[in-house]
Amino acid sequence: MNSVERHQIILKRLQEKGSINVLDLGKELDVSTVTIRKDLKLLEERQMLFRTHGGATLNNPYTIDRSVVEKEKLQSEEKALIAEMAASLVVPNDSIIIASGTTVLAMARHIHPQGNLTVVTSALQVAIELNRHSNVEILQLGGMMRSSSASVAGPYAEKILEDFFCSKLFLGVDGIDPDFGLTTTSGLEAHLNRKMIEVSQKTIVLADSTKFGRRGFGRICGFDEIDEIITDKNIPSHMLKELEGRGVKVTIVE
Structure with missing residues (x-):
């Protein structure tokens, strides 16, 4: 099989699955992973795919900043399932931090607090959502408001956090x-x-399966600093194996 034939098969598999794995392609085409990586590099240079860790995808792996309104429409069913699971982890008389994003906002909508609940949040919409509960005490962080996410960031918000310690983020x-x-x-x-x-x-991360294999501009942390990821059943199998190999608990909702 020559390189042109390999490239045709690679692109066909990519169209069928949306993403492909170097190891799987090597076995199917009976060539080394080095050869497959060279093929993917060439196809990326021709703007026919995007290379990712251990494979390639049709979608640009570099995320862009979208508005909350736009993000809420994406993977809404998966986010709802993830949100419900996350909300079930809130215990009576808990003290938690809820960051910003549409999945954690969905989680806030699923919280039915038992006893008293203290919530620290950077997201304005999360605070508004939880304010309907009389037994929830909300500490809204202050700082520079990001219009795309309706959440705050900056040194003032960070300074406020120094005075608190919570059970879960x-x-x-x-x-x-x-x-x-x-x-x-x-x-x-x-x-x-x-x-x-x-x-x-x-630290519990809420992320639908489209977030895997993608990169944003700002790095938050490595896998050694998180305890659990809650995601949906479409998580790529190689990513699941990678995370579990690094000691991260992965909870899959269906």
Whole structure:
């Protein structure tokens, strides 16, 4: 089989599945992974695909900053399932941090607090959503408001966090990449998220399967700093294996 024939098969598999894995292609085409990587590099240079960790995809792996309104329409069913699972982890008389993002906002809508609940949040819509409960005490962080996410970031918000410690952080992300870790589209938000991790006993990431293999501008942290990822059944199998191999608990909702 020559390179042209390999490229045709690679592109066909990509059209069928949306993403492909170097190891799987090597076995199917009976060539080395080095050869497959060279093929993918050439096809990327021709703008026919995007290379990712261990494979390739049709979608640009570099995330862009979208508005909350636009993001809420994407993977809404998956986000609802993830949100419901995350909300079930909130215990009576808990003290938690909820970061920004549409999946954590969906989680806020699923919270039915037992006893008293203290919530620290950077997201205005999360605060408004939880304000309807009389037994929820909300600490809204202050700072520079990001119009795209309706959430705050910056040194003032980070300074406020220094006075608190919470049992759990529920964190939304824009990208999860094996090499680069967890990311968001904003450098300021990434820095605030790191502060949130520092003052939380446990970090739980809420991310639908489209976030895997993608990178945002601002790096939040590596996998060693998170405890659990809640995602949907479409998580790529190689990513699931990678995460579990690094000791990250992955909860899959269906």
